[in-house]
Amino acid sequence: MSSAAPRPPAATIYSVAEAAGVSIASVSRALQGSSEVSERTRAKVLAAAARLNYVPLAAARSLAVRHHEAFALVLPELDGPYFAELMMGFEARASELGHSVVLLMTAGKPDLERAVRQTATRVDGLAVLGSGTTGRAVAALGSAKPVLFIAGDDTGDVEGIRAENLNSALDLTSHLIEHGRRRLVFVGDPGSAPDVRDRYDGFTQAHRSLGRAPAPPVRVGLRERDGVRFAETLLAGDHAEHADAIVCANDELALAIMDRLIAAGRRIPADIAVVGWDDVMAARYVRPGLTTVRQPVRRLGELAAARLHGLLRGTPAEDSLHVLPTELVLRGSCGCPEPPPPAWP
Amino acid sequence: MSSAAPRPPAATIYSVAEAAGVSIASVSRALQGSSEVSERTRAKVLAAAARLNYVPLAAARSLAVRHHEAFALVLPELDGPYFAELMMGFEARASELGHSVVLLMTAGKPDLERAVRQTATRVDGLAVLGSGTTGRAVAALGSAKPVLFIAGDDTGDVEGIRAENLNSALDLTSHLIEHGRRRLVFVGDPGSAPDVRDRYDGFTQAHRSLGRAPAPPVRVGLRERDGVRFAETLLAGDHAEHADAIVCANDELALAIMDRLIAAGRRIPADIAVVGWDDVMAARYVRPGLTTVRQPVRRLGELAAARLHGLLRGTPAEDSLHVLPTELVLRGSCGCPEPPPPAWP
DNA sequence: ATGGATTCCGTAAGCGCTTCCAATGATGAA
DNA sequence: TTCATCATTGGAAGCGCTTACGGAATCCAT
Numbered sequence: 103m104s105s106a107a108p109r110p111p112a113a114t115i116y117s118v119a120e121a122a123g124v125s126i127a128s129v130s131r132a133l134q135g136s137s138e139v140s141e142r143t144r145a146k147v148l149a150a151a152a153r154l155n156y157v158p159l160a161a162a163r164s165l166a167v168r169h170h171e172a173f174a175l176v177l178p179e180l181d182g183p184y185f186a187e188l189m190m191g192f193e194a195r196a197s198e199l200g201h202s203v204v205l206l207m208t209a210g211k212p213d214l215e216r217a218v219r220q221t222a223t224r225v226d227g228l229a230v231l232g233s234g235t236t237g238r239a240v241a242a243l244g245s246a247k248p249v250l251f252i253a254g255d256d257t258g259d260v261e262g263i264r265a266e267n268l269n270s271a272l273d274l275t276s277h278l279i280e281h282g283r284r285r286l287v288f289v290g291d292p293g294s295a296p297d298v299r300d301r302y303d304g305f306t307q308a309h310r311s312l313g314r315a316p317a318p319p320v321r322v323g324l325r326e327r328d329g330v331r332f333a334e335t336l337l338a339g340d341h342a343e344h345a346d347a348i349v350c351a352n353d354e355l356a357l358a359i360m361d362r363l364i365a366a367g368r369r370i371p372a373d374i375a376v377v378g379w380d381d382v383m384a385a386r387y388v389r390p391g392l393t394t395v396r397q398p399v400r401r402l403g404e405l406a407a408a409r410l411h412g413l414l415r416g417t418p419a420e421d422s423l424h425v426l427p428t429e430l431v432l433r434g435s436c437g438c439p440e441p442p443p444p445a446w447p
Numbered sequence: 448m449s450s451a452a453p454r455p456p457a458a459t460i461y462s463v464a465e466a467a468g469v470s471i472a473s474v475s476r477a478l479q480g481s482s483e484v485s486e487r488t489r490a491k492v493l494a495a496a497a498r499l500n501y502v503p504l505a506a507a508r509s510l511a512v513r514h515h516e517a518f519a520l521v522l523p524e525l526d527g528p529y530f531a532e533l534m535m536g537f538e539a540r541a542s543e544l545g546h547s548v549v550l551l552m553t554a555g556k557p558d559l560e561r562a563v564r565q566t567a568t569r570v571d572g573l574a575v576l577g578s579g580t581t582g583r584a585v586a587a588l589g590s591a592k593p594v595l596f597i598a599g600d601d602t603g604d605v606e607g608i609r610a611e612n613l614n615s616a617l618d619l620t621s622h623l624i625e626h627g628r629r630r631l632v633f634v635g636d637p638g639s640a641p642d643v644r645d646r647y648d649g650f651t652q653a654h655r656s657l658g659r660a661p662a663p664p665v666r667v668g669l670r671e672r673d674g675v676r677f678a679e680t681l682l683a684g685d686h687a688e689h690a691d692a693i694v695c696a697n698d699e700l701a702l703a704i705m706d707r708l709i710a711a712g713r714r715i716p717a718d719i720a721v722v723g724w725d726d727v728m729a730a731r732y733v734r735p736g737l738t739t740v741r742q743p744v745r746r747l748g749e750l751a752a753a754r755l756h757g758l759l760r761g762t763p764a765e766d767s768l769h770v771l772p773t774e775l776v777l778r779g780s781c782g783c784p785e786p787p788p789p790a791w792p
Numbered sequence: 793a794t795g796g797a798t799t800c801c802g803t804a805a806g807c808g809c810t811t812c813c814a815a816t817g818a819t820g821a822a
Numbered sequence: 823t824t825c826a827t828c829a830t831t832g833g834a835a836g837c838g839c840t841t842a843c844g845g846a847a848t849c850c851a852t
Contacts, residue, residue: 114808114809126808130811163808168837189552190524193551197551219502223506326728383702470803474839475841485801510840
């Protein structure tokens with residue numbers, strides 16, 4: 103439990119040069135591998151570097167080469183598998199491409215814009231999840247650095263990637279209607295995020311294409327407590343038209359609602375169907391299993407890193423890459439037969 | 448969709464100085480706030496800086512002041528709420544303390560040691576989760592930078608923080624025994640990680656203190672598929688002594704096992720009790736609810752950042768801070784009555 | 793007024809690295 | 823043997839910032 107360990111001064115390019123008996127220029131060249139150095143000096147340098155445990159200081163290198171070999175990932179919060187997967191994908195790909203990743207969480211940050219700009223000074227590009235405040239804070243960056251929006255709006259001037267939302271929501275809603283449901287309600291605030299908006303749009307389009315009128319959205323947050331609250335107003339009969347299917351903006355909401363409804367004696371899906379979005383782990387363990395939509399979140403993260411890299415090198419975007427397909431996961435909560443448990447390889 | 452946006456050169460301290468009509472030294476002083484500058488020049492500088500949208504380049508600053516104002520968080524993977532919470536806590540606290548966080552995921556990294564050292568060059572300290580390979584890669588860093596192990600071993604020379612494991616496991620196991628269970632089995636590999644080891648130790652101690660002999664651990668991984676596999680061998684009757692309670696190293700395992708057991712017609716907890724560890728979201732939505740142990744993971748992350756900061760300034764560790772208490776959460780799967788659903792504020 | 797304190801500011805020296813440029817020595821052709 | 827050629831190498835500038843250091847301007851007490 104040594105608290106004031108004496109830290110030996112780290113090796114620098116100078117100490118390596120001295121140890122190897124060459125100039126710092128040669129050390130740099132030998133280590134970069136690129137330029138021309140004789141085998142002899144390269145060997146000497148490599149040996150000395152290894153002996154001294156030398157690793158070039160990132161800051162010095164950044165200053166000299168004028169870039170950072172790092173990307174920022176800025177996220178609103180980090181809940182559930184969604185963000186975890188996103189990060190893993192992003193980090194993995196970024197790392198392959200030779201970039202570190204610095205993480206910035208926007209939730210609860212008093213001076214977001216400052217935080218963003220601060221972060222921006224140590225990276226070559228930023229991938230940003232979150233609209234609203236975050237989006238604005240990032241926009242304030244101007245075009246100083248490449249920015250990529252994840253699951254954001256098509257703002258036209260900044261590139262963005264996302265998972266498909268509208269059509270999946272349309273399919274999901276239609277599926278419910280095919281199950282004979284007639285009084286569907288959408289729970290979630292389309293104004294809160296572009297992907298929620300798209301999901302609600304799919305919901306309405308499914309209705310309209312069948313000549314029905316969609317109910318207005320129930321504008322609540324995306325957390326469990328919001329679901330609980332909604333379930334309670336629903337049970338209290340506050341909802342004018344007695345819903346027979348609930349389309350939730352995410353699984354958290356759906357799970358919480360389903361739980362309360364069941365606790366109150368409602369049968370799912372017999373009395374009322376519930377579907378969610380995201381396919382979180384809990385979705386496959388509750389009974390009935392939660393019908394939901396699975397997004398390729400990890401690939402979204404990977405793609406974000408790859409595109410940022412591309413942006414840096416001026417590689418034009420292939421539009422087709424920018425919206426990733428999703429997958430409907432049908433389980434018992436919508437009225438489908440419960441699927442067999444997945445077989446693990 | 449502009450792919451080759453012309454990026455205007457960023458403002459530097461020189462351009463600000465020129466715009467403000469002062470020297471770069473004054474700009475630096477005015478912006479640092481600390482040193483003495485007249486109100487007049489400070490105002491001029493601030494105005495110019497604002498006008499030019501100036502933010503000091505982190506790399507240049509790092510080079511000059513010889514530290515980075517950044518911490519690394521290195522994690523083995525990022526699954527479930529555990530890691531997400533940890534990260535949020537870490538980032539939040541680090542940010543409060545004025546540090547950026549750079550993230551390094553060790554899973555699937557071909558040259559881990561290189562990656563770690565690379566990362567180390569751009570931070571002032573690293574918080575590391577994961578023993579084994581990761582631990583070794585970090586150890587290779589020597590004492591070059593402050594390192595903090597999260598949920599690692601007490602290696603003596605490096606500081607570490609963790610949640611309490613042994614006593615909670617002891618309590619949990621005793622609780623099961625009080626429920627009348629007699630043939631408990633522990634699922635998880637004590638050799639895979641220090642915290643799993645401690646949990647198994649608690650398991651054995653609970654037995655010994657009652658004069659019973661603990662069964663040897665079932666050494667499997669921590670993922671759902673491992674649980675499924677175990678459940679299947681158990682159902683196949685491979686397990687010599689017919690278990691009446693399963694203590695899992697984490698919730699993922701417990702959930703998967705419980706699911707398969709129920710699917711096979713076993714009644715939980717009547718026929719067999721199952722308990723986990725972590726209190727993931729799914730734990731409170733499955734039926735029966737999963738009895739588990741909740742760790743203050745977020746606070747673990749916060750503490751990690753705070754201690755790293757302390758290490759940097761030579762603040763000695765308060766030992767009491769280093770192991771955080773956990774909380775038993777009793778639900779139906781151990782034989783307790785199902786608690787009422789939580790009330791959200 | 794005059795001296796010594798105080799303030800405030802600019803000059804310049806780095807921080808550790810990359811890279812252009814010129815110098816070196818070795819090589820081959822004449 | 824001599825000279826052009828070429829592969830290597832070192833010198834040095836510069837990336838943008840902080841921070842001694844010392845000079846100038848201002849102040850107060852005498």
